[in-house]
Amino acid sequence: MPDLIAKPALGRAPMTMAATTLAEAAWTRITSIAPFPGQAGSISAALAPLDLSFPPANRFVQSAFGRIAWSGREQAFLFGPEAPPNLAAAVTDQSDAWVMLDLTGPQAQAVLARLVPLDLRAATPGMAFRTALNHMPLLVMVDHAQVFRLLTFRSMARTAWHELQDALSGIDARLGLKA
Amino acid sequence: MRLNCPHCGPRDRREFYYYGSADYLNRPAADAALQAWDDYLHNRDNPAGVTQDLWYHEQGCTAWLKVKRNTVTHEILSVEPVAGGAA
Amino acid sequence: MRVDGKGRIDRTKPVSFSFDGRTLPAYKGDTLASALIANDVRLVGRSFKYHRPRGILTAGSEEPNAMVEIIGASNQTPNVRATVQEVFEGLAARSQNRWPNLTWDVMQVNDLAAPLLSAGFYYKTFMWPRAFWEGLYEPLIRRAAGLGSLSGKHDEGAYEKAWAHCDLLVIGAGPTGLIAALTAARAGADVILCDETAEMGGRLLSDGGEIDGKPAADWVAQTLAELSGLPNVRMMTRTTVTGAYDDGTFGALERVGLHRRPRPNLPRECFWRIVAKRSILAAGALERAIAFENNDRPGIMMASALTTYLNRYGVVPGKNVTLFANNDGARITARALMQAGVRVAAIVDSREDAPEEPGTTVHRGARVIGTKGRLGVTEITVRKGTTDFRIATDCLGLAGGWNPTVHLTCHMNGRPRWAESLAAFVPSDGAIPGMIAAGSANGSFSTQGCLAAGIVAARQSLEAMGHNTSDVDVPVADDAPYRIAPLWAVPTKKRAWLDFANDVTTKDVALSAQEGFRSVEHMKRYTTQGMAPDQGKNSNVAALAVLADVTGRAIPETGTTTFRPPFTPVSIASMGAGGRADGFAPQRFLTSDQASRDRGAPMIEAGLWYRPSYFPKPGEATWREACDREVRMVRGAVGVADVSTLGKIDLQGRDAGRFLDFIYTNTFSTLPVGRVRYGLMLREDGHVLDDGTTARLAEDHWLMTTTTAAAGLVMRHLEFVHQVFCADWDVRFISVTEQWAQFAVAGPQSRALLTSALGKAPGLPFMGVTPVTIQGVQGRLFRISFSGEEGYEIAVPTRFGEALFRDLTARAETMGGGLYGMEALNVLRIEKGFITHAEIHGRTTAFDIGMEKMVSAKKECIGKAAAARPGMVGPERDQLVGLKPLTDTPISAGAHLFAQSAVANRENDQGYVTSVCWSPTLSSSLGLAFLKNGRARHGETVRLVDHLRKIDVLCTVTDPVFHDPAGEKLRA
Amino acid sequence: MRYSGLKVITEGLFGNKGWRPAWRDPAPKAEYDAIIIGGGGHGLSTAYYLAKNHGMTNIAVLEKGYLGSGNIGRNTTIVRANYFLPGNSEFYSHSLKLWEGLEGELNYNVMHSQRGLINLFHSDGQRDAFVRRGNSMINQGDDAILLDREGVREHLPYLDFDNTRFPIYGGLLHPRGGTARHDAVAWGYARGADKRGVDLIQNCEVTGIDVENGRVIGVQTTRGAIRAKKVGIVVAGRSSQVAAMAGMRLPIESHILQAFVTEGLKPVINHVVSFGMGHFYISQSDKGGLVFGGDLDFYASYAARGNLPMVEHVMEAGMTLMPMIGRAKVLRSWGGIMDMSPDGSPIIDKTHIDGLFIDCGWNYGGFKAVPASGWCMAHLMATGESHAVARRFKLNRFATGHILDEEGTGSQHNLH
Known part of the structure; x- marks a missing residue:
């Protein structure tokens, strides 16, 4: 009996304009960890072997093993490793619930400024924000001033791609005026 | 219009869902008289001035927030989570 | 020229x-x-x-x-x-x-x-x-x-919207705005400087003059050079700040591509949302006209516009110019024109004490009382004392004084203040929180005054933000006083225009007062003054002054002027950028989307989702043929449908069962692990919010399903109930709608299909749930049915969805089954009397749909108290019933019901039809309907009337469950 | 003074000197038979019909600002009778009939234009709901026509049939729906009431309601106390404040509704069009401006001004539905204060105080209701009984569960 074939949310090749690239990130395990009341500390202790701790609001914590990003009220997403067993938390698989898009390059902030109602001056490395990508839900993680990882609902992947591409093409056309 | 979400910081109004008066926090007991439920669900002080109402940071941390604000000037006086606890 | x-x-x-x-x-x-x-x-x-x-x-x-x-x-x-x-x-x-x-x-x-x-x-x-x-x-x-x-x-066209955030927004890049931006920028604040025109500098570029002994244009160039070199400054030309909104949010319109030949992808305009901690309004002032007879001819224009055209564009609209002034400002124009070699025939100055002007004649205490020239002014008539004389001219400049550009300060209901010395309205302090109006926008009309005010405004703004300030010296520039003797209108029996665009004259204002429209708001509405595309910029103040005059009141007593957003008109396309076509709302696609399209299925919108309507086969001429086949296929063999759009919420914690008991009308905490239960939830006002099944996956682990339409609503509702009423309970939940692709497998062959797919028999009782491994993938299997047949739903992580869908489809087809779409799904559920949001449309109660017994008497739940109100139960309510036409005729949703012999009018209205289908199973049209006291009327004949579609049929009222009322097939 | 084309010509030829004030500017008397608090559309029509239908002419309308300064002066001017719930259906039907004779009734051209209203639908489910509505309208004796997609295309060829996000399945055409000139309605009723002897008192704010032994005896105002045995509160937008003067706490929450008008354009939209998926409705005024609006800003407010999120949403809806309006420029936006009730339907009822009546809760549908609201409120104040077409607009219906919820969105005030 053949195994079922996994498919990416989009399966599109990266797209580059104005030296800025939009790419679909490879599948990663994502586990939602929502500590039960008063348990955030014990979660941090359990994450210690991964060199991670439960992140404060609007932050992610990165280690050689993986990343854990604040993803909302009393909730964080663990990227990469499996969640430690027996956490005093609700643990839910979210790996397939999101499309992950990487936006990289000198115009990345300008692209976000067209779709995300966030003050990007606060977008320093290590930040993770819950906000909106135009009309879609968004978790955005800042790896670098020019490197952003965007998560939105997997079923909306095409719209997200399309809107990011539109924003970038408008910026590219503006840059063409100066050139 | 911007609300200073206690978890996420100042955010544009479009990230939030508005429910209504903070009266919704004071749910009558199950056996309360019909009048108590009428007051809870329908009747409002509806002040032209400072009021307290409930907002939901739907495109954000998903916290329900109690907001003190002025309905005439739109000045926002305070924003606090309805449920305590960590972010 | x-x-x-x-x-x-x-x-x-x-x-x-x-x-x-x-x-x-x-x-x-x-x-x-x-x-x-x-x-x-x-x-x-x-x-x-x-x-x-x-x-x-x-x-x-x-x-x-x-x-x-x-x-x-x-x-x-x-x-x-x-x-x-x-x-x-x-x-x-x-x-x-x-x-x-x-x-x-x-x-x-x-x-x-x-x-x-x-x-x-x-x-x-x-x-x-x-x-x-x-x-x-x-x-x-x-x-x-x-x-x-x-x-x-x-x-x-392409349009764009964007966000920009800063510490200080400076609106207008004339002397005030430039020096304010410089002051703040040098201090290190993030500054956005916007100017409406293509080149920053404002009237410094129009009027000439000197700053620090050098041409003003040089100072502009030097300031712009410094600003553009600072990383904390963003300069936006061709950008009009159009609206002031709450909490430092501004709308601004940038003309990106309107001034050049179109290019692909280049936005025509960009609508900016600028968020600023503080702002400085340095938008300058607008010169105003004077009303006199026939003051609207081509060739009559603002004196300051003449200077602008000369100094910015090198053009003059006449060779023989006259000016009509009530203040000294027209002298700048006169000198500039004469210096450029243009004849200035005369300055008609209404002030008796007006100074002389070398090179031209000044008629003091004089007024223009008329003009000639059908398609352009050729002559003006001037009255001085009792003497009238004519002056030939091809261009008349009007200098009626200046109105500070107060518009933005009115956008949050601030009312400008009358400044008698300026004969103008100036912004009220604090009209926009965080905004300081400075320079001419605040009634300071000299260059020196503007420069000084710009620095002060910037420093105040910096201090208010707790920011350090910087050293900027006030440059030396023209500081002539503004000497004005107000003159609004020269009396005439004929027409003297106030509002050029809407053709409102002084006579109209007088007539409005004569007819009792004496409030300034009445006057504006009655005459339409101020309603034209210039929004009254050129006429509001003068019209108010004329109204004050004819009603014998002072200007402040008569009223004030106000302006609403936008400052200048903004295209719908720019504010609606991104909304065109599909951009209006996100599109959600199923993992089976391509597979369904490959089979020719028309995709229809279900909320934001796209779902297959039906799967046409060769030889099928209509959707009905396909639908009937799919229904028969499910009833006779097996059908597969993608049901991933249903909302799925994962709940965990010791108190999750207790929480569900509070949310649902019925009890869940008693549900055994491995079992599924149908639940009904109410809004707190007692009406049905949603329905669906919830499975107990483990002792403290539950999975709720919601309808597609209500998924977001239910999530918000759960968050509310949890955070407001029981935040300390041990319960956490998260949406897993997107995590799982879920497929219904329904029909007598469903068990056989699953046995082949799983490699073993599912072995599940009706309303059971179990984890499964399907072809190497961990999934979940539910035995639930929305069709009335033996049915299962199998869920796998979304990335495997497409593969499983194709696999299940292939297996179904080998068993005489296949895919079924929304149309068949709808028929199947109507035959079975299952409700959707067509029935639970927000006005129905548990009582109405015959589920009042599901409201547990033993426990409290959301909506229970309000559902007990007298108007929410009883024989006066419309209750869910089934309908079957007596004859073989179609019936329609939206039709109304009447007693058999009653006239079809509102007084006799007994209910309405919510869902209909042709049932291939029962070879009849079927309907679900709400009928007054319907449960007591099974067997009765009623009249169904759809006036719009011209249907008038007698129907039998039945139980809403048409197919397998005992539920034997479900439990098979 | 009777208005007519001839009068306009003769006055025009003689310098327009003969026009007299449209209404008097009387000082308040010490006592009236009845007082209407609120000189907006509903208050003025109440006064008019009290005088005309019930012969009560010793009455006053007290207005804190200028006549017609509330929502009658800031709305999108739509007049329709397309409700479907019994209780609403007959009321709006009655109102439309009054509209249809209003010019003659008032001798004032309110420019009532029955250019047809089309409600678009975008799914089978929406179509069925509109069919139910259309059938209710016909049951009531009003008009409705079901249009399929091609039928809509004949009327509205400029819609984006090919690309719009939510395809156009069809529309419900209400031929008698249309628009009117909003200010003129207030002025027409004001002039008519004044002519029948009603005192219209502007700049007179009510600051208190005097009650003795459970009976109303008059009001306190900024221009002194005025006695009356009957007082009607007709102040939508400020209902909660005025009712509070009588110790009442209303089932009302006040919200902003923004609306927009573009610069003048040559005729391009000849109907009232409403979009079923994005709360967007539009018509073109006789002056040429596109007049359009959308949903509430959704937060309680008395600011009479809104914010950008809803502005943008409305524009985006316009762009997906009819992108031909993209180059029209919005000239002015404004906000009105809406009395939002918990079921989206109004209240015309007695109160717990004898002689005190209230007319409120018009949500954002008050304009079209102006004639019938006045008619029914006058009936109630004169006779003490609810008029037949307004009998379900009871104040206590929320407590008893006799809800009139056209939208089906429940008791949350801002969802109607």
């Missing part, structure tokens, strides 16, 4: 443009207005009501007269200000509101009929005969009214 050696246009770059089909030369840097002036075009438009010939009045966005249509390759843009539109090679402009042409406009007959077209005349006539209003009068009025035309074609 072009003036050598003047202007900031690029004479090395000639371009050509056309106006009303004539090709004309211009230079890069020209506006359409300056280019028309360079080509001695005076007549540019026609007025709104009287179709009077009109020229160019101003040099800015406040222009009320010179509005044109810009013709693009595929579309046209109406009502473009010639004073704002920059010329580019190939620009094509056309005059508007005239027929057949600008010089000979048939509608100018209105001008002759002016006495009959006084303010509010239309309220008093066109009433008889009644039918003539819509048939004759209104169409005529509509055709005559309006200005430019839309093409009626879709606007295919």
Whole structure:
């Protein structure tokens, strides 16, 4: 009996304009960890072997093993490793619930400024924000001033791609005026 | 219009869902008289001035927030989570 | 006429443009207005009501007269200000509101009929005969009214919206704004500096003059150079701040591509949302006209506009200019013109003490009382004392004083304050929280005053933000006092225009007062003053002054002026950028989307999702044939459908069961692990919110399903109930709608299909749930049914969804089954009497749908108390029933129900039909309906009437469950 | 003074000197038979019909600002009778009939234009709901026509049939729906009431309601106390404040509704069009401006001004539905204060105080209701009984569960 074939949310090749690239990130395990009341500390202790701790609001914590990003009220997403067993938390698989898009390059902030109602001056490395990508839900993680990882609902992947591409093409056309 | 979400910081109004008066926090007991439920669900002080109402940071941390604000000037006086606890 | 050696246009770059089909030369840097002036075009438009010939009045966005249509390759843009539109090679402009042409406009007959077209005349006539209003009068009025035309074609242009955040927003880059931005920028604050025009500098570029002993333009250049070198400064030209909103949010419109030939993907405009901690309004002031007889002819324009045209664009609109002033400002214009070699025939100055002006004649204490020239002014009549005399002139400049640009300060209900010494309104302090108005926008009209005010405003803003300040010295510049003796209108028995764009004269204002419309708001509404495209920028203050005069009141006592957003008109396309076509809302696609499309399934919207309607087979002529086949297939063999759009919420924690008991009307905490239960949830007002099944996966682990439509709503509801009423409970939940692809497998062969797919029999009882491994993937199997057949739903992580869908489809097809779509799904559920949001439409109660027994008497739940209100239960309510037509005729959803012999009117209305289908299973049309006291009326015959579709059928009232009422198939 | 075309001509020829004030400017008397608090559309029509239908002419309308300064002066002017719930259906039907004779009734051209209203639908489910509505309208004796997609295309060829996000399945045409000139309605009723002897008192704010032994005896105002045995509160937008003067706490929450008008354009939209998926409705005024609006800003407010999120949403809806309006420029936006009730339907009822009546809760549908609201409120104040077409607009219906919820969105005030 053949195994079922996994498919990416989009399966599109990266797209580059104005030296800025939009790419679909490879599948990663994502586990939602929502500590039960008063348990955030014990979660941090359990994450210690991964060199991670439960992140404060609007932050992610990165280690050689993986990343854990604040993803909302009393909730964080663990990227990469499996969640430690027996956490005093609700643990839910979210790996397939999101499309992950990487936006990289000198115009990345300008692209976000067209779709995300966030003050990007606060977008320093290590930040993770819950906000909106135009009309879609968004978790955005800042790896670098020019490197952003965007998560939105997997079923909306095409719209997200399309809107990011539109924003970038408008910026590219503006840059063409100066050139 | 911007609300200073206690978890996420100042955010544009479009990230939030508005429910209504903070009266919704004071749910009558199950056996309360019909009048108590009428007051809870329908009747409002509806002040032209400072009021307290409930907002939901739907495109954000998903916290329900109690907001003190002025309905005439739109000045926002305070924003606090309805449920305590960590972010 | 072009003036050598003047202007900031690029004479090395000639371009050509056309106006009303004539090709004309211009230079890069020209506006359409300056280019028309360079080509001695005076007549540019026609007025709104009287179709009077009109020229160019101003040099800015406040222009009320010179509005044109810009013709693009595929579309046209109406009502473009010639004073704002920059010329580019190939620009094509056309005059508007005239027929057949600008010089000979048939509608100018209105001008002759002016006495009959006084303010509010239309309220008093066109009433008889009644039918003539819509048939004759209104169409005529509509055709005559309006200005430019839309093409009626879709606007295919690119538009953009964007966000910008800063510490300090400086609105306007004249002397005040430039030095304010510099002061804040040097201190390290994040500054955005916006200016409406293509080049920053404001009146420093228009008026000339000196700063620190050098030409003002040099100071502008030097300041701009420094600002553009600072990383914390963002300079936005061609960007108009259009609205002030709450908490430091501003709307601003950037003209990105309107001043150049179109390029692919280049936005025409960008609508910015600028968020600033503080702001400085440095938008300057607008010069105002004076009302006198026939003051609206082409060639009559603002004195300051003359200076702008000369110094910025190197053009003058006349060779023999006159000026009419009530303040010293016109002298700047006179000197500039004379210095450029243009004759200034006279300055008519209403002030008795007006100073002399070398090089021209000053008529002190004099007034212009009339003008001549049908398509352009040729002569003015001046009255001094009791003497009238005429002066030949081809251009009259008006200097009626200045109105600070207070508009933005009114956007949050602030009312400007009357400053008697300036005879003008100035912004009220604090009108916009965080905003300081400075310079001419605040009534400080000298260059020196503006520079000083800009620095002060910047320092105050910095301090308010807790920011360090910087050292900026106030440069030395002109500091002449503003000497004005207000003159609003020169008395006349004829028409003297206040609102050029809407053709409102001083007589109209007087008539409005005469008829009792004495409140300024009544006057505006009655005369339409201030309602035209310039939003009253050129007329509000003067009209108020005239109203004050005719009603014998002082101006502040008469009222104030106010302005609403936007400051200048903003295209719908820019504020709606991104909304066109699919952009209006996200599209959600199933993992099976492509597979369904590959099979020719029409995809229909279900909320934001797209779902297959049906799967056509060769030889099927209609959707009904496909649907009937799919229904029979499910009833007879097995069908597969993607049901992933249903909301799925994962709940965990010791108190999750208790929480569900509170949310649902029925009890869940007693549900054994491995079992599923149907649940009904109410809104707190007692009406049904949603329904669905919830499975107990483990002792403290549950999975709730919601309807597709209510998924978001239910999530918000759960968050509310949890955070507000039981935040301390041990329960956490998260949406897993997107995590799982879920497929219904339904029909007598469903077990066999799953046995083949799983490699073993599912072995699940009805309403059971179990984890499964399917082809190496961990999934979940539920035995639930929305069809009334033995049914399962199998869920796998979404990335495997497409593969499983194709696999299940292939297996089904080998068993005489296959895919079924939304149409068949709907028939199956109607046959079984299952409800959807067609039935739970927000007005139904558990009682109405026959589920009142599901409201547990033993426990509290959301909505229980309100559902017990007397009006929510009882025989007066419409109750869910089934309907079957007596004869073999179709019935329709939306039809109403009546007693068999009753007249079909509102008084006799007994209910309505919510869902219908043709049932291939029962070979009958079936309906679900709400019927007054319906449960007691099973077996009765009722009349079903759909007036709209002309259906009038007798039906039998039945139980809503038509198919397998005992549920034997489900439990098989 | 009777208005007519002839009068306009003769006055025009003689310099328009003969026009007299449209209404008097009387000082308040010490006592009236009845007082209407609120000189907006509903208050003025109440006064008019009290005088005309019930012969009560010793009455006053007290207005804190200028006549017609509330929502009658800032709305999108739509007049329709397309409700479907019994209780609403007959009321709006009655109102439309009054509209249809209003010019003659008032001798004032309110420019009532029955150009047809089309409600678009975008799914089978929406179509069925509109069919139910259309059938209710016909049951009531009003008019409705079901249009399929091609039928809509004949009327509205400029819609984006090919690309719009939510395809156009069809529309419900209400031929008698249309628009009117909003200010003129207020002025027409004001002039008519004044002519029948009603005192219209502007700049007179009510600051208190005097009650003795459970009976109303008059009001306190900024221009002194005025006695009356009957007082009607007709102040939508400020209902909670005025009712609070009588110790009442209303089932009302006040919200902003923004609306927009563009610069004048030659005729391009000849109907009232409403979009079923994005709360967007539009018509073109006789002056040429596109008048359009959308949903509430959704937060309680008395600011009469809104914010950008809803502005943008409305514009985006316009762009997906009819992108031909993209190059029209919004000239002015404004906000009105809406009395939002918990079921989206109004209240015309007695109160717990004898002689005190209230007319409120018009949500954002008050304009079209102006004639019938006045008619029914006058009936109630004169006779003490609810008029037959307004009998379900009871103040206590929320407590008893006799809800009139056309939208089906429940008791949350801002969802109607």
